[in-house]
Amino acid sequence: VPSDREAPLIAREAVSGSYFLLTFRHPEVARQARAGQFVMMKAGHSPEPPLRRPFSIMDVAPERETFTLFVKAVGSGTRELADLPIGHGALCLGPLGTAFSPPPAEVEPLLIAGGYGIAPLLLWSRDLKRAGLTPRLFYGGRSRADLVLESAVEELGLPHEFSTDDGSYGQAGKVTEAVARYLAASSWPAALYGCGPHAMLRAVASLAERHGRRAQVSLDPWMGCGLGICLSCVVRVQRRGEERGKYRCACTEGPVFDAADVVWSDEAASRSHREEAGA
Amino acid sequence: MNLTVEIAGLRLRNPLLAASGTIGYGLETAGTLDFSLLGGLVLKGLYLEPREGNPPPRIVETPAGLLNAIGLQGVGARHFARELGPRLAEMDTRILANVCGDTVAEYAEVARVLTDVPSIAALELNISCPNVKQGGMAFGADPRMIAEIVAAVRKVTRLPVIPKLTPNVTDITVCARAACDAGADALSCINTILGLAVDVETRRPKLSYGTGGLSGPAIRPVAVRMVWQVARAVPIPVIGIGGIASASDALEFLIAGARAVQVGTANFVDLGVYARILADLTAYLERHGLDDINQIVGTLDYPGLPRSKS
Numbered sequence A: 001v002p003s004d005r006e007a008p009l010i011a012r013e014a015v016s017g018s019y020f021l022l023t024f025r026h027p028e029v030a031r032q033a034r035a036g037q038f039v040m041m042k043a044g045h046s047p048e049p050p051l052r053r054p055f056s057i058m059d060v061a062p063e064r065e066t067f068t069l070f071v072k073a074v075g076s077g078t079r080e081l082a083d084l085p086i087g088h089g090a091l092c093l094g095p096l097g098t099a100f101s102p103p104p105a106e107v108e109p110l111l112i113a114g115g116y117g118i119a120p121l122l123l124w125s126r127d128l129k130r131a132g133l134t135p136r137l138f139y140g141g142r143s144r145a146d147l148v149l150e151s152a153v154e155e156l157g158l159p160h161e162f163s164t165d166d167g168s169y170g171q172a173g174k175v176t177e178a179v180a181r182y183l184a185a186s187s188w189p190a191a192l193y194g195c196g197p198h199a200m201l202r203a204v205a206s207l208a209e210r211h212g213r214r215a216q217v218s219l220d221p222w223m224g225c226g227l228g229i230c231l232s233c234v235v236r237v238q239r240r241g242e243e244r245g246k247y248r249c250a251c252t253e254g255p256v257f258d259a260a261d262v263v264w265s266d267e268a269a270s271r272s273h274r275e276e277a278g279a
Numbered sequence B: 001m002n003l004t005v006e007i008a009g010l011r012l013r014n015p016l017l018a019a020s021g022t023i024g025y026g027l028e029t030a031g032t033l034d035f036s037l038l039g040g041l042v043l044k045g046l047y048l049e050p051r052e053g054n055p056p057p058r059i060v061e062t063p064a065g066l067l068n069a070i071g072l073q074g075v076g077a078r079h080f081a082r083e084l085g086p087r088l089a090e091m092d093t094r095i096l097a098n099v100c101g102d103t104v105a106e107y108a109e110v111a112r113v114l115t116d117v118p119s120i121a122a123l124e125l126n127i128s129c130p131n132v133k134q135g136g137m138a139f140g141a142d143p144r145m146i147a148e149i150v151a152a153v154r155k156v157t158r159l160p161v162i163p164k165l166t167p168n169v170t171d172i173t174v175c176a177r178a179a180c181d182a183g184a185d186a187l188s189c190i191n192t193i194l195g196l197a198v199d200v201e202t203r204r205p206k207l208s209y210g211t212g213g214l215s216g217p218a219i220r221p222v223a224v225r226m227v228w229q230v231a232r233a234v235p236i237p238v239i240g241i242g243g244i245a246s247a248s249d250a251l252e253f254l255i256a257g258a259r260a261v262q263v264g265t266a267n268f269v270d271l272g273v274y275a276r277i278l279a280d281l282t283a284y285l286e287r288h289g290l291d292d293i294n295q296i297v298g299t300l301d302y303p304g305l306p307r308s309k310s
Helices: A027-032 A076-082 A115-130 A150-155 A175-185 A198-211 A264-277 B077-088 B104-115 B143-156 B172-181 B217-233 B247-256 B273-287
Strands: A003-016 A019-025 A038-042 A053-061 A066-072 A089-096 A108-114 A136-141 A160-164 A190-195 A214-218 A234-237 A246-249 A256-258 B005-007 B010-012 B016-018 B040-042 B059-062 B065-068 B094-099 B120-126 B161-165 B187-189 B193-195 B212-215 B238-241 B260-263
Touching: A003 A027, A019 A027, A019 A076, A027 A053, A027 A066, A027 A089, A038 A066, A038 A076, A053 A076, A053 A089, A053 A115, A066 A076, A066 A115, A108 A115, A108 A175, A108 A198, A115 A136, A115 A150, A115 A190, A136 A150, A136 A175, A150 A160, A160 A175, A175 A198, A190 A198, A198 A214, B016 B273, B059 B212, B065 B217, B077 B104, B094 B104, B104 B120, B104 B143, B120 B143, B143 B161, B143 B172, B161 B172, B172 B187, B172 B217, B187 B217, B212 B217, B217 B238, B217 B247, B238 B247, B247 B260, B247 B273, B260 B273
Parallel strands: A108 A136, A108 A190, A136 A160, A190 A214, B016 B040, B016 B260, B040 B094, B094 B120, B120 B161, B161 B187, B187 B238, B238 B260
Antiparallel strands: A003 A019, A003 A089, A019 A066, A038 A053, A038 A089, A053 A066, A214 A256, A234 A246, B005 B010, B059 B065, B065 B212, B193 B212
């Protein structure tokens, strides 16, 4: 059960450009959150912007009752959060949504992050490592400047591959192309986990389908409440046995969906809208 | 300190209700929201059968407001009565249902089905949703249709009948009188204001449905004005709705003549809103030497007019 309370900002680290790591105290989120879940945050009661913003949980420290978010200050909501004075409380609802589920035995987890989408996969890679697994992390962006948490990925001590569309760092090309090469060369069965832009997630879905692998993707449509009450963040999802897809709330039945269940053509229209508008 | 109010024979422990469409079917927030702080909640609108709603994007933020075109996605009254209604029985607050229909007959049938659900204490009639092609606002803007729907529902239920009026009319008091004359027990004012947000790059509406309904603090002055007009025009209680997020917001409506209020969009931002409003309402009454919330209702001292009630 999510908890709605003020969460004081404990620490802020400016990572680069408009990116920040923000650590808040919230006992329930710190203790209960699982990788893939998210929180809804707002700096205060001001009617501008009107709504909270969803953020994937990047890290938790249950013993300190804190959790950490990776925040890109792009609009007024994210800017106010990043500007919050240390010790001041933000409105915080969480933990919310579905989590990534672990792969079956003997299946290699491949974690695929596009830019900002790295956040939940960092928590997930740490969880998998703690469970004795060795996930492989693919971290891609348009250019090196998008690989903001490059050092955090290196510090995991796990196999990883960087890629950039413009070839400025790591392998040249899309992150999903790097995954495709790996899948073609590997003899191990793999499970894919993706978080990033819509086009990337769609590519992850088709990659998984082509290789007969399962993929879990974290979707990010416009969200209003986080609790399944406003019904804004619906995604058309068609589960096995269903004749036709149904609108399902990304906040309660997602954000992590089985990629094979997502009706991608339907998702595209709403998604492009959001990306044009900017979060 | 008395915060209890009475709407059409329905006693509410305080004047704060959660508005339809902003609290789901109550079960979604169980454990997160303390329902004992609410006078009641109004369920998401129900047609007879399930509805898929509109394609996304369904919401867009506007200055101090929210424009939505959800399109009344819902489980349907039959399913609700069978599966969800019984689970609401233990909820520690009054439950009001919100009745929708494409036809007058459907309103009556939904009302009949929901009247048989023991946990339901009153029926709010959604004759004001701007985001559906049939019914909704199209009915609520026509005083004759309002009268027909209210009369049809009145015939099949013993529960208080509370039409929710649309602000998208020239004179809301005409609609209020039509509802009152047809047998309404109270009125909810207002539903969302019809709006349009344009994406200037694509030159398309930002919502996939096109237009949407505006809610949030942006519409509060319009809502307060309409509540004030309606409260002066009809003898039945008025429930004020429109951008309430604080005690002072709620008080504006009560002073303008509302007997109770509904908190809507603010539920999406902070479920602590009820505790905050209650604490501040109590402090306000104390500061003004009052011991009953009802003493404040309709006490607006408007220039050139006698006080409407006191």
